[in-house]
Amino acid sequence: MRLPGGTPPARFFFVLCIWRLVPRRDAAGTEEVVFGKVGGSILLLCRNVSKEATEVVWFQGDPHSFPPLFSSRVTFPPDVRFSLVDNSSLRITELRLQDEGNYTCKEVLNRTDHEHRVQLVVANPPQAAPKCWAETSSSGLMLQLFCSWPGGYPHPTLHWREEGHDLENSSWVISSSSSSDTHVETLNSSHLSHRKVFKCVGSHVVTQEEPSCTVQIKVPSLESEPPKTCFEGDNVTLTCRVTESSPAARLTWLRGITQPEEEVQAGGRYLISQEGNVSHLTIQNCSQGTDGGCYVCKAQNPVGLRELFVCLTVKQPVNVVGVVGAVAVLSLLVILTATGLVLYYNPLLCLTGAAFRNQDLGDVLVLVDSEDDEEEKGEEEAMSSSIKHKVMALVNGNSIQGAYLNCLTEGDDGEQHSRGSLQETREEETQGS
Known part of the structure; x- marks a missing residue:
């Protein structure tokens, strides 16, 4: 066995x-x-x-x-x-x-x-590569640099250093290391400047490579919407947007030039909300005496401070009913004026024709001397001709003037009919005598 x-x-x-x-x-x-x-x-x-x-x-x-x-x-x-x-x-x-x-x-x-x-x-080799980012300390005055490289065992070694730093001409250099999954370095704002770059380098016992990551710090940049207008008693919202900032900026609202140190606090008529890098100041029940003017949007991080003016104009509400009534009255005046002008220049055209059409000319007997017949007839023909010329001078494709012309034509026919009836009456009287 x-x-x-x-x-x-x-x-x-x-x-x-x-x-x-x-x-x-x-x-x-x-x-x-x-x-x-x-x-x-x-x-x-x-x-x-x-x-x-x-x-x-x-x-x-x-x-x-x-x-x-x-x-x-x-x-x-x-x-x-x-x-x-x-x-x-x-x-x-x-x-x-x-x-x-x-x-x-x-x-x-x-x-x-x-x-x-x-x-x-x-x-175990750590997962992926180190990640870097910047944050503001709880006091708001210090910058915190974070470098994280999790998943390794034992812990990796993480080293922060300032990228592109001139060692010969500067007395301050960041250089710190720790053996942990995350290494945090805290810096005073006096050592910071816009667009400065910091680098974190990682090393681990099971790999010869030294992966790294960088973070660039930036002063906040702001943009705003155009000036706003609010009618008294309405609500209005002012907007302020951060376009870039590293670390993230703290946004606050100040009450303008007249009270530059007074920060607008949320509550009462003022509502303040922030979504990501955008801050909204909503003013309820606008008042011309207290709310009009320019507000200051303030963005601050440990690297620096930026401010932007956002102006608001408060107006008295417009009387819509009064405006509509005024427009209606004005329109009526225009119509009446136009009608008056037409009647002023052509007062007898249609009225004359209508008078002749509405009367029974067969029942009218006009006695005139035979000697005055020819003279009266000439005067009537001269008057008719003169009226026709005046009407033709006013007619240039206008529908109203065309209507007047029709009235005149009908009036001439009535005059001719009347004159025919009178002539026949005179002839009968002559024959009888």
Whole structure:
């Protein structure tokens, strides 16, 4: 019968007895820490091994535990990931997190028991690359630079430095490091300037690369909408927008030039809201006496301060009913004036025709002397001709004047009919006499 790994039982128990007989005294040894990467391989060296050593035994955890992890002379139930190199050093492939821990190698040499202790750390590479950003401290006066590189084990080393800094001509340089997933550096505003760049460099035990990220700080920039107008009693909203700022700016509203130190507080008729980089000041029930004028939008971060004027005009409300009534009266006056002009220049055209049409000319008997007949007829014809000429002079495609012309034509026909009736009457009277 053989034990797992092909070791004869007699030899196995012989080695076991020898190991039990080895003196258990605290042996002089060295300590070291080695780092391995998950999925990679690592070689644990057994240092200070004597050339006369007949056997090297490796333990994981307690160096006096049984059975040992590996022996140069006896193969215990094997893990194919473990093997010996040069009959002393331990190689581990396909590293796992559970492989992390303390390892001890012992040499078996007559009356000596040399040991060497190794701490194995199985590390993970941090995810992606470091990320950088800037924030304002709670006091509002300090700048905080954040550099984060999570997912690594053990913690990476993060180093902040000022990019493009002239070391020879300046007495101040940022240079700080820490071993953590996130490194925060706090700076006073006196060391800051517009568009200055800071760089964070990361390093980790399992990678030779040193990824980095940068952050550029900026003074706030503002833009606003055109001046606003509000009628008394209505509501109006003033808007202020930050176009760029690093870190983010704090936005406040001041009550204009007359009261430059008075900050507008939310409450009562004033509502203040902020959505991202846009601030809104809503004034309810506008008052011409108290709300009109220019307001100041103030944006501030540790790098600097910017201010922008936003002006508001408050007007009296317009009487819509009065305006509509005035327009109606004006329109009526225009119509009446036009009608009056037409009647002034042509007062008798249609009235004359209408008078002749509405009377029964057959019932009218006009007695005139025969001697005056011809003279009267001539005067009537002259009058008719004169009226026709005047009407023709006024007619230039106008529909109203055309209507008057029709009236005149009908009136002439009536006059001719009347004159015919009178002539017949006179002839009958002459014949009778």
